[in-house]
Amino acid sequence: MSKLNLGDQIIDFNLPATDAGTYSPESFRDKIALAVIFSCVHCPYVKAWEDRLIDLGKQYQSKGLDMVLICSNDAVKYPADNFENMTGHAREKQYPFPFLHDESQAVARAYGAERTPEVFLFDYERKLVYRGAPDDNYEDPGAVKQEYLRDAIEAVLEGEPVPTPQTPPVGCTIKWK
Amino acid sequence: MKLEYFYFPDCPSHAEGLTRLKKVLAEKGLNPEIEITCVNSDEQAQDLDFIGSPTILVDGRDVDPQGRKGQSHALACRIYRLEDGRYSPLPSEQMIRKALERAVADRPVEQQNNEGGI
DSSP states (O other): OOSSOTTOBOOOOOEEBTTSOEEOGGGGTTOSEEEEEEEOSSOHHHHHHHHHHHHHHHHHHTTTEEEEEEEOOOTTTOGGGSHHHHHHHHHHTTOSSOEEEOTTOHHHHHHTOOEESEEEEEOTTOBEEEEEOSSSOSSOGGGOOOOHHHHHHHHHHTTOOOSSOBOOOOSEEOOOO | OOEEEEEOTTSTTHHHHHHHHHHHHHHTTOOOOEEEEEOOSHHHHHHHTOOSBSEEEETTEESOHHHHTTOOOOSSBOOEEOTTSOEESSOOHHHHHHHHHHHHHTSOHHHHHHHOOO
16 A cells, blocks of 8 residues: 555655745755645545644644645546646635645655545654544544544654554545546 | 436445435335446446436436536546535435435325335
8 A cells, every 4th residue: 555654754745836836845844743645626535624634734833733735636637636726726725734736646656645635744853653544534523533633743743652653544546647 | 216326436435325325215214226336437427427426316316416516427536515514525314315305205196105115
């Protein structure tokens, strides 16, 4: 399943964002934790989880977390995921994090990402400490029992081991070219 | 009653969707055969006018007719807008329930009596 395993160093990327910037892991060097989340626009699982991810991003930004979303889907087959639609969506949802375009899909392949959304959380040394789903209930935020990503973020910020370091990603498959 | 369940295997919730459908059918006292179709090519999606997984048709009508509007065929997971405005990759039990009730109400009285339930 994975090309990037727990404990592995973050894989570099340098991608354009919907805010007209270009971002790499180095762009977030001052932060204690960095969540790299493979995402997109068209997927219902992304839409179902999106507001929770935005809330997490806002809540932990001042505490030392940064998040970055990467869309790697083939925009020819799935035009909803083209750069123009990504830009409109990021603006509409007022993303508090950069939304990057991995047009060549090289980053998704390097990470071994399979689904959207799929979370890769890195600690201060930029080692992978959590990989998987945001939580255990995409459909009903009120019925969530395990907040995998929140718990992992808290653990990293407190310098503790992540309680559940890996869960199966749940979502749409990445649309390969 | 004709029940059709179309799914794209890459979408992880199709088994849960079928379970949800069966649960509502049982609740309504209905036991029609469910015709299950796996859609796994663009051509098939186009032929079946499949707009995303899962799609449930009751007597040929989509359980979420509103959500179907303006959508074109796609080999993808389907977005449902739930009653409270949230997004989901599955139709709610309420959507399925309403679709079943609609289908039964649209039938002649004699047929409703023969089928039981609801």
